[in-house]
Amino acid sequence: MNYTGIIGNNARNSTNRTLLQYIQKHFGGSDQITLCEIADVPVFNKPESHVAPPAVAKIAAAIEQADGVIIATPEYDHTVPAVLSNTLEWLAYTTEALKDKPVFIVGASYGALGTSRAQGHLRIMLNGPDLGARVLPGQEYLLGHSLQAFDEDGMMVVAEDIQSLEDHMKYFAEFVKSNQGK
Amino acid sequence: MKIIGVIGTNSANSATRKLLEYMQQHFKQQAEIELLEITDYPLFNESDDQSESALLTGDAKKIEAADGVIISTSEHNRMIPSSLKSFLEWMSFKLHPFNNKPVMVVGSSVTKQGSASAQLALRQTLDAPGLGAIVLPGNEFLLSSSAAAFDENGALKDQGTIDFLGTCFKNFLQFVKVADVLNGVDEMNFEPGTYSVMASGHNGKVPMKVTFSENRIENIEIDTEGETTGIADTVWERMPQQIIDGQTLNVDAVSGASDTSRGVLTGVAEAVSLAGADPDVLKKRPKPAKNVADEPVEYEADVVVVGGGGTGLSAAATSLQAGKKTILVEKFPAVGGNTIRTGGPMNAADPEWQNTFDALPGEAATLKSLMETPDEKIDPEYLEDFHALQGQLKEYLDSDKHFLFDSKLLHEIQTYLGGKRQDLSGNDIHGDYNLVKTLVDNALDSVKWLQNIGVRFDPNEVTMPVGAKWRRGHKPLENQGYEYISNLQRYVKEEGGQIITDTRVKKLLQQDGKLVGLEAENFDGQKVIVHASSVILASGGFAANTKMVQQYNTYWTKVDDDIATSNSPAMTGDGIKLGTDVGADLVGMGFSQMMPVSDPVTGELFSGLQVPPANFVMVNNKGDRFVDEYESRDVLSQAAIDNGGLFYLIADDNIKATAYNTSQEKIDEQVAAGTLFRDDTLEGLAAQIKVDPAELVQTIKNYNSYVDAGKDPEFGKDVFDLKVEKAPFYATPRKPALHHTMGGLKIDKQAHVLNEAGEKITGLYAAGEVAGGLHAGNRLGGNSLADIFTFGRIAAQTAVTEHEELATDATTSASHSE
Numbered sequence A: 001m002n003y004t005g006i007i008g009n010n011a012r013n014s015t016n017r018t019l020l021q022y023i024q025k026h027f028g029g030s031d032q033i034t035l036c037e038i039a040d041v042p043v044f045n046k047p048e049s050h051v052a053p054p055a056v057a058k059i060a061a062a063i064e065q066a067d068g069v070i071i072a073t074p075e076y077d078h079t080v081p082a083v084l085s086n087t088l089e090w091l092a093y094t095t096e097a098l099k100d101k102p103v104f105i106v107g108a109s110y111g112a113l114g115t116s117r118a119q120g121h122l123r124i125m126l127n128g129p130d131l132g133a134r135v136l137p138g139q140e141y142l143l144g145h146s147l148q149a150f151d152e153d154g155m156m157v158v159a160e161d162i163q164s165l166e167d168h169m170k171y172f173a174e175f176v177k178s179n180q181g182k
Numbered sequence B: 001m002k003i004i005g006v007i008g009t010n011s012a013n014s015a016t017r018k019l020l021e022y023m024q025q026h027f028k029q030q031a032e033i034e035l036l037e038i039t040d041y042p043l044f045n046e047s048d049d050q051s052e053s054a055l056l057t058g059d060a061k062k063i064e065a066a067d068g069v070i071i072s073t074s075e076h077n078r079m080i081p082s083s084l085k086s087f088l089e090w091m092s093f094k095l096h097p098f099n100n101k102p103v104m105v106v107g108s109s110v111t112k113q114g115s116a117s118a119q120l121a122l123r124q125t126l127d128a129p130g131l132g133a134i135v136l137p138g139n140e141f142l143l144s145s146s147a148a149a150f151d152e153n154g155a156l157k158d159q160g161t162i163d164f165l166g167t168c169f170k171n172f173l174q175f176v177k178v179a180d181v182l183n184g185v186d187e188m189n190f191e192p193g194t195y196s197v198m199a200s201g202h203n204g205k206v207p208m209k210v211t212f213s214e215n216r217i218e219n220i221e222i223d224t225e226g227e228t229t230g231i232a233d234t235v236w237e238r239m240p241q242q243i244i245d246g247q248t249l250n251v252d253a254v255s256g257a258s259d260t261s262r263g264v265l266t267g268v269a270e271a272v273s274l275a276g277a278d279p280d281v282l283k284k285r286p287k288p289a290k291n292v293a294d295e296p297v298e299y300e301a302d303v304v305v306v307g308g309g310g311t312g313l314s315a316a317a318t319s320l321q322a323g324k325k326t327i328l329v330e331k332f333p334a335v336g337g338n339t340i341r342t343g344g345p346m347n348a349a350d351p352e353w354q355n356t357f358d359a360l361p362g363e364a365a366t367l368k369s370l371m372e373t374p375d376e377k378i379d380p381e382y383l384e385d386f387h388a389l390q391g392q393l394k395e396y397l398d399s400d401k402h403f404l405f406d407s408k409l410l411h412e413i414q415t416y417l418g419g420k421r422q423d424l425s426g427n428d429i430h431g432d433y434n435l436v437k438t439l440v441d442n443a444l445d446s447v448k449w450l451q452n453i454g455v456r457f458d459p460n461e462v463t464m465p466v467g468a469k470w471r472r473g474h475k476p477l478e479n480q481g482y483e484y485i486s487n488l489q490r491y492v493k494e495e496g497g498q499i500i501t502d503t504r505v506k507k508l509l510q511q512d513g514k515l516v517g518l519e520a521e522n523f524d525g526q527k528v529i530v531h532a533s534s535v536i537l538a539s540g541g542f543a544a545n546t547k548m549v550q551q552y553n554t555y556w557t558k559v560d561d562d563i564a565t566s567n568s569p570a571m572t573g574d575g576i577k578l579g580t581d582v583g584a585d586l587v588g589m590g591f592s593q594m595m596p597v598s599d600p601v602t603g604e605l606f607s608g609l610q611v612p613p614a615n616f617v618m619v620n621n622k623g624d625r626f627v628d629e630y631e632s633r634d635v636l637s638q639a640a641i642d643n644g645g646l647f648y649l650i651a652d653d654n655i656k657a658t659a660y661n662t663s664q665e666k667i668d669e670q671v672a673a674g675t676l677f678r679d680d681t682l683e684g685l686a687a688q689i690k691v692d693p694a695e696l697v698q699t700i701k702n703y704n705s706y707v708d709a710g711k712d713p714e715f716g717k718d719v720f721d722l723k724v725e726k727a728p729f730y731a732t733p734r735k736p737a738l739h740h741t742m743g744g745l746k747i748d749k750q751a752h753v754l755n756e757a758g759e760k761i762t763g764l765y766a767a768g769e770v771a772g773g774l775h776a777g778n779r780l781g782g783n784s785l786a787d788i789f790t791f792g793r794i795a796a797q798t799a800v801t802e803h804e805e806l807a808t809d810a811t812t813s814a815s816h817s818e
């Protein structure tokens, strides 16, 4: 499969970036995964023009060419961080690149809950009429205690986390395939 | 009742804004609603903290002071707009003004939805621990189909909607009162008594005694014997006072002494635990109230100086010597700036004195090669002086004399050649002839002037500061940089000068093209105005402002976001902004100096094992050498950058003994803390610093063979001392840190600040690191101190002379008009 991963954080040290980089490495044998950063996306302020600025156009192009999209979200104040919603606002307002695109949501947080509230909100956003993505239903990949989850080389240390990630990626691949027929 | 209304969108034409504007008008009998815009907020970024910016602290203060907050939100993709989210993230990161604040949520959307989903999410967000607001339950005010909801005067059209909004608002005001009661209940219960704990000071642990009554912290006693004097003194006085006055641990650190400040807070928190109470409750309490008077404090002076480093203090002293009323404004709690951090040697050619010392091997060769520099390498304005120097050098070298040579001309040409650089786009820069000439002609006078003030120099040693190129350093007898600052500060006070600390200058005041004073803000947030017809900027450089260095940089291929600095945190380039705001021109801003061998985290020079360059063995993250360790600072820094930044100084037990900065106790401490690595074998050391053991062993084997041969075929190092052979072995992690900024305000040789047309800005002078043009592409070690005491004095002399002219002008024009 050909996936695009969106790193939903602009912080220099983000365990969500580590998570996506790990996914890129771990599934590199079978899937080609391109990662997108969102730190360069300008502040969205509902401009007159509905044309995507270059940083957004680049992400939109990466999304468009992919079979599916994996979004990694941190949780800031019980919801999706501003940088990620900022990027989604641009996509909804300009290219609508996520329309009908299969999306798998993952998230890493320092605490135990593993971004469950942020993921819930992200799902509502992606399912809304303006973005209109097809979010993998019935599955959530929550990585809690993310600071302890990786070793220095960015490898996941807990076997169950890896197993669960592999299962989720399998479901997602099936979901992508079932959507491709439509 | 005072309410803040946050307009939760950054788009200009929005019903969300209209709704709050309407509420502000409609409810003005019941409450004063001040609107707060979030349009200027940058997107939140955890790695780029802006919590100390004026925008954020200003808004946080307003929110803290308000009785309640109304947030109005629109809806984007079923959530609150990212701009509002970003604002809330900033407010949840370091500042927390929403903690326990009553909040009312309203919202609108152009669809039928009316922001229902966004409001729900907003309530969840306000609940998060970083925000901790108390949100008015129920009373969901949703304005749907908002495009048609307002009339042309911005009033809501539908009476039912207006009535419902009125009910919600009334309930909110009631809720604010209830919340007040809720907030009052976190009373503390201590086990009364006195508890002994340790605070961590700069030189180790400091004993502290905290006394509690049943409900209050009554007394904090800190035993500071064994601590050095300096900025920490402010911590010992101020922190306990604030903790007791406010009965809170939510106290700001003292600028420039944040570690020590944290040490006090941690110590008191520990005592609170020992007394059986929860320190977290005290940490969440509001900051101690500052009694900010609305009225500014005003002062009158002839000359006002901005910044209390070496430049500012010598300018103030000079102005006082001319009998002028002088005020110095310093933003930190104590004077000193970077000047107090220096090792102390100051360059000044003093041949009479220097000739009493013997020449060292190699010095004649240095002079000879300088003498043989071809004319094409010298810029035209320096040629005449260069030829004269050639004459002096020839005479000295032919004479077979064995004393240390020096002259003003040698100092001049070395300063000029040392500062000649090319930036990344091929632009050349070299020092302004008039400035360089003024420096070398007056530096010795500055030494003598300092001696008269009380500074004691060591007559028995002529030193060569690192990166100075020649032995002409006059070194304070004791106390290094502190010797200058302590004497100048004492002198300024004795002569009746006024030093206002803890007060940051924010704006220069200009009238009819002339400077008339400045505006500042003191520690309590109160405005301070100084009226004066002469303003001297002496606020130092910007090497502690990475963003600014990155913005202007034209010299380094890369300046890391997390690069450390050797500077005081005060060096943020305030003076550059103050100057350009009144039209000043800038020069050489792209050139900064890095100190290659700095601590990767703190930027300190004096951690790890600092040995003479002959004993430097530098290896990169692969375990390979990468440069001639004897190279100049900028070559070493660029080489390190090209090798990923972080590198290690490898040493063995013998090289360790040549370290001039440390003791066995400090070494053991650093090894234990993991900031210095030690191992009995090179292989083990390699494993600790995560480089390939075989590679490191080979690198060292090669290096040792070069020491034997006295020659390094790889990188051309030619000055060696010891081999790396005797266990235990050491690796000191190092990384270039920002050290000095050569660029700054454009000045002439009398220290007038010039505008872009090259004209003087009347009444404005600048000197020291805030000014540019002198050191150009690279500053020689020891030339800064010469610079600041020379141009600091010149700035004041010019100001004093012109102040008299200005005063005479004023009286003559007054008498004309009579």
Ligand SMILES: Cc1cc2nc3c(=O)[nH]c(=O)nc-3n(C[C@H](O)[C@H](O)[C@H](O)COP(=O)(O)OP(=O)(O)OC[C@H]3O[C@@H](n4cnc5c(N)ncnc54)[C@H](O)[C@@H]3O)c2cc1C
Pocket (backbone or CB within 6 Å): B306, B307, B308, B309, B310, B311, B312, B329, B330, B331, B332, B334, B335, B336, B337, B338, B339, B340, B341, B342, B343, B344, B345, B346, B465, B503, B504, B505, B506, B538, B539, B540, B541, B566, B567, B568, B570, B571, B572, B574, B575, B605, B739, B740, B767, B768, B769, B770, B781, B782, B783, B784, B785, B786, B788
């Ligand atoms: C670790 C270290 C070692 C050094 N060693 C040497 C050496 O051996 N020899 C040498 O020649 N040079 C050395 N230098 C360079 C030299 O110290 C500086 O270039 C020089 O001290 C600058 O002096 P200054 O008076 O211009 O600025 P500073 O001494 O830095 O003083 C500026 C003052 O202005 C204050 N200020 C800033 N903004 C404001 C504002 N808005 N309002 C009010 N006050 C403000 C600051 O708080 C500070 O007190 C060294 C530098 C460092 C960092």
Ligand SMILES: Cc1cc2nc3c(=O)[nH]c(=O)nc-3n(C[C@H](O)[C@H](O)[C@H](O)COP(=O)(O)O)c2cc1C
Pocket (backbone or CB within 6 Å): A009, A011, A013, A014, A015, A016, A017, A073, A074, A075, A076, A077, A078, A079, A108, A109, A110, A111, A113, A114, A115, A146, B046, B089, B090, B092, B093, B128, B130
């Ligand atoms: C402003 C801010 C708010 C935060 N809020 C939350 C939160 O509500 N829930 C949570 O689990 N972690 C929160 N965190 C902590 C972590 O940043 C968060 O767990 C994040 O998902 C970790 O992902 P990252 O490694 O990509 O930064 C917050 C951090 C910041 C800076």
